Amino acid sequence: MKELSLQIDRLQALENDAWAAVEHQFAGRLYAYVARRIPDQQAREDVLQEIFLGAVRGIGGFDQVYTLEQYLFGICRNRTIDHLRRRRDTTVSSSPEGVDETDPLDQMAIERSNPGSIVGERDLRTRTRSLLVQVLRDWVQETWSQGEFKRLMVVEALFLGGWRNRDTWERMGLSGERAVAGIKFRALARMRALAGQGDADRGLLEVLSEEEGAVGGAEVLLVSDEWAASHASCPARHWLARHLNGSLDEGPKSFVEFHLSKMECPWCLANLDDLEQERVAPQALIERVQASTMNYLRSRTLPQEPS
Numbered sequence: 001m002k003e004l005s006l007q008i009d010r011l012q013a014l015e016n017d018a019w020a021a022v023e024h025q026f027a028g029r030l031y032a033y034v035a036r037r038i039p040d041q042q043a044r045e046d047v048l049q050e051i052f053l054g055a056v057r058g059i060g061g062f063d064q065v066y067t068l069e070q071y072l073f074g075i076c077r078n079r080t081i082d083h084l085r086r087r088r089d090t091t092v093s094s095s096p097e098g099v100d101e102t103d104p105l106d107q108m109a110i111e112r113s114n115p116g117s118i119v120g121e122r123d124l125r126t127r128t129r130s131l132l133v134q135v136l137r138d139w140v141q142e143t144w145s146q147g148e149f150k151r152l153m154v155v156e157a158l159f160l161g162g163w164r165n166r167d168t169w170e171r172m173g174l175s176g177e178r179a180v181a182g183i184k185f186r187a188l189a190r191m192r193a194l195a196g197q198g199d200a201d202r203g204l205l206e207v208l209s210e211e212e213g214a215v216g217g218a219e220v221l222l223v224s225d226e227w228a229a230s231h232a233s234c235p236a237r238h239w240l241a242r243h244l245n246g247s248l249d250e251g252p253k254s255f256v257e258f259h260l261s262k263m264e265c266p267w268c269l270a271n272l273d274d275l276e277q278e279r280v281a282p283q284a285l286i287e288r289v290q291a292s293t294m295n296y297l298r299s300r301t302l303p304q305e306p307s
């Protein structure tokens with residue numbers, strides 16, 4: 001965490017080296033995300049450039065409850081949506097090459113909100129939300145380290161996937177709806193305990209208790225939103241690498257496969273593409289994107305001409 005805030009300080013100071021390092025580290029996975037949704041090569045490049053320019057412009061408001069990757073993916077999603085909207089607006093008539101059966105915009109509508117959009121909505125960033133993110137992460141980490149992957153999958157399906165109890169028990173091979181309700185009940189109880197260990201926040205405890213047996217409502221959405229925005233259950237990149245080379249043990253393997261194939265997590269799929277070098281950004285493209293960011297940084301840091 002210390003390391004991250006140090007890095008953020010340097011990025012906020014618009015240091016060239018710090019930004020070049022970030023682009024080097026993240027261009028591949030961001031490009032992979034864009035490439036899954038935008039077929040045109042030139043447009044992909046433009047969008048990648050816009051993402052980093054957007055990141056530079058927005059870094060002053062970076063919220064440290066998230067990671068840098070979540071911040072960048074949030075902007076990445078927004079810029080991709082912007083591009084797809086513009087393209088849809090300019091091509092009102094049918095596409096020349098037959099039917100493109102899935103509109104990427106429809107696909108993205110089901111992807112949940114993200115730090116990029118939340119950054120722009122400052123009033124939503126309450127202390128309660130920040131604490132909630134921490135509790136969700138702690139709970140996932142604890143459940144993972146206990147080897148309770150089935151429990152992790154069920155709770156992820158409910159909060160991140162928005163599955164209903166009655167769908168979940170069948171798809172997860174549980175004994176019935178009550179088994180699902182029981183898992184959810186115990187998970188929320190544990191989250192409340194985790195929330196109470198630090199400085200307990202009344203709002204947070206309410207959110208986590210009203211979840212119980214709730215049919216819907218604002219609280220459920222809040223937990224689901226923050227689960228998605230904080231990528232609470234996304235396995236770290238090294239787990240994805242081990243998934244690719246087939247070296248995962250049964251438990252983590254089942255969870256990672258569930259997360260990728262059933263949750264269809266867009267961020268992890270982009271990371272996976274990047275690791276597989278499938279939709280990898282050409283080196284020349286990365287260099288052009290870096291040049292464009294550097295240009296912008298230079299324009300921001302040069303002393304203004306006296307008028």
Ligand SMILES: [Zn+2]
Pocket residue numbers: 231233234235259265266267268269
């Ligand atoms: Zn993920």
